[in-house]
Amino acid sequence: MxxxxxxxxxxxxxxxxxxxxxxxxxxxxxxxxxxxxxxxxxxxxxxxxxxxxxxxxxxxxxxxxxxxxxxxGGGAAAASSGSANDLSFNPDGSAVNPSAFQQHIRRDSNMMGQLFQSDPELAQAILGNDLNRLQEILRLRHRQKDEYRRQKEEELALLYADPFDVEAQKKIEAAIRQKGIDENWEAALEHNPEAFARVVMLYVDMEVMVSH
CATH class of the missing domain: 3.10.20.90 (Phosphatidylinositol 3-kinase Catalytic Subunit; Chain A, domain 1)
Incomplete structure (x- = not known):
């Protein structure tokens, strides 16, 4: 075979x-x-x-x-001995216990496969031996998500300034949908690190009424 x-x-x-x-x-x-x-x-x-x-x-x-x-390295047994706090994140996005976090992600081949598709740089760091590099990338991803979220909030505020514009309403709907996806991603990272790199796509059925 x-x-x-x-x-x-x-x-x-x-x-x-x-x-x-x-x-x-x-x-x-x-x-x-x-x-x-x-x-x-x-x-x-x-x-x-x-x-x-x-x-x-x-x-x-x-x-x-x-x-x-x-x-x-430490092996799967070392990872299994870690507590839930070992798999959580600091306010700057870095892992509280980078070694436990690394071993936890390594042990899930499905998760690693998804990471290689969505973020190969992070996948490489998880499979590598440089924990400082892993922490740097986690902090960078955290900053990127914060910046992206700020940009979307600013765009949404501008769009709401003219709520009766048809194109603006379409963008508002898309922004709301994306905001839900981003919040789901953040919650998964913070509360369910075992679901890391698995993003549930949220869709909201919405009917937009336009007044003329």
Missing amino acids: KITVMTADEQILTLDVDPNESVENVKALLEVETSVPLQKQQLLFNGKEVRNPEKLSALGVKDDDLLMMVSG
């Missing part, structure tokens, strides 16, 4: 392996492909670290499944 492995530097590798192959042998193949020593590899499947003696078939790995390879 064929499996796909995504590495920390965004390499996408396709390996042809036997379903009964051990994780250790898969790591040996990856060592040849990536030059990362077997001992320093950490393989994740469905958000959980897989161990060397385990066989792919026993783990439920099937044809065309995705695994992620990150550099070994």
Whole structure:
């Protein structure tokens, strides 16, 4: 069967392996492909670290499944010991416990896949070993969201100044919808870090009455 492995530097590798192959042998193949020593590899499947003696078939790995390879570090066990406060954010947007936050996100392969699509720079920092860089990017994203929110609030105020203009009303409707999306995103970051990078698109049915 064929499996796909995504590495920390965004390499996408396709390996042809036997379903009964051990994780250790898969790591040996990856060592040849990536030059990362077997001992320093950490393989994740469905958000959980897989161990060397385990066989792919026993783990439920099937044809065309995705695994992620990150550099070994604190490991998934270290992340699971963190408290809820360890996964929260400071007022400047940085993580209270960047190591716990990093390991928590690393363990969710679906979340990492979304991050690589939506914010590859942040995904790289999460998979890397520089926690200062991770904190810098989190602060930058926080500042960018604050600036974006301020701009939208200013635009909304200007639009409300002429509420009977048809084009203004369309923009008001779009701005309200976007504001709901942004608030949902902020709430997810603050209260549900496990939902990080998953934005629920909110839509409001609205009928605009125009007076002439």
